[in-house]
Amino acid sequence: MTEVLAPATPPVALTRSGRPRIQRRALHGVLLLDKPLGLSSNDALQKAKWLLRAEKAGHTGTLDPLATGLLPLCFGAATKFSQLSLEADKRYLATLALGVRTSTGDAEGEVLERRDADGISREQIAAACQAFTGEIEQVPPMHSALKHEGKALYEYARQGVEIERQPRRVTIHEIAIVEMHAGTVTLDVRCSKGTYIRTLAEDIGTRLGCGASLAALRRTGSGALSLQGAITLAQIEALPDAARAGLLQSPDCLLASAPELRLSALDAARFLSGQRRRVSAPDAASVRVYGPEPRAFLGSAHITAGELIADRLLTPPEVAALLATPESES
Secondary structure, eight states: OOOOOOOOOOOOOBOTTSOBOOOOBOOOEEEEEEEOTTOOHHHHHHHHHHHHTBSOEEESSOOOTTEEEEEEEEEGGGGGGHHHHHHSOEEEEEEEEETEEESSSBTTSOEEEEOOOTTOOHHHHHHHHHHTOEEEEEOOOSSSOOEETTEEHHHHHHTTOOOOOOOEEEEEEEEEEEEEETTEEEEEEEEOTTOOHHHHHHHHHHHHTSOEEEEEEEEEEETTEESTTOBOHHHHHHSOHHHHGGGOBOGGGGGTTSOEEEOOHHHHHHHHTTOOEEOSSOOEEEEEEEOSSTTOEEEEEEEETTEEEEEEEOOHHHHHHHHHSOOOOO
C-alpha cells in the first residue's frame, strides 16, 4: 500500500529570538487612534503598526503619555501628508486642579503647594481664561520634549538642571468652561500647534491667585479631524485581522478643510508627473486634487496666478491601491 503523505506545512519565518516573523503588508491611509493613558505616542504607533501588520507608519506629532485622545496615525502613502496634521490647530479637554501647584505642572509631579480654591467662582475662571485668549507668549516647561543641545528638556529636569527657555508665540482661539466640581474645572481649549496646555493651566492658576496644575488632558481634535470614528487599541485587537485594514481612512482626510479640485484623466496624468497646469480656479494655499474617478485622490497642491503647482504627490500605484481599498465606514 502506498502511504499518502499530508501536504507539508509552509515554513514559518522566525526572528532571531525564535518568535514568528510578522508578514507585513502595504497599507495606505489614516487611522484615528484614541490613545490610552500612560502610553507614549511612539509606543501607540508601534502597537497599531503591529496589529495592522503595516510596512510603513508614522504619527502626526506627540501626545504626552499622561494625555489621552486623538492621535492620527499615517500609513504608507498617507505619511507624505502627516506634516499637515502636525501643523494643524488642536482641541483639548483640560481638567485643572485648582489650588494645587506641582513640580511638573501636571498630576505626575511632586505637590509643591496646596491653597484653598473653594471661593473661586465661575465668573473669575471665565475672566482668567479670557485673559489668555488670542495670541500669547508661553515659556516652554522644563518637563517637555523640546530639545536643547540634542537632549529633551525633561532629561535636564530629572537631573535638577534648569535651562533658560525663550518665550514662544501661540494662539488660543477659544477657552470654554465645560464643567466645575469641588477643586477642579474642565475647559474646552482650541489652540494653535505648539501650545503647552500644562503651562496654560499654571498661568490660569497664577492669574486666579490660587495656583493650578493639569489633572487630566484629552485631545479631541486635530485640524478637521475629531474623535468621531476614532478607535482604541483594545478595539482593534478585538477585530479579526481581515477587518483591521478597513479601519483606515483615505489620506485626503488630512486635507479635509482645503478646497477640492478635480482633473480630467489627461490632466491627472500630467499632474502626477509633476507638470504645472493652468486651471480656472481661485488662488489657494492648499487644495486637494483628484482625478476623474470619485475617490481618485492624487495629492496636494497650491494655486498661484491660475497655475496649479503640486506639493505632495501620490504615485500611480498608490492611487490604484487607494481605489482598490474598500471605503472606511468610520
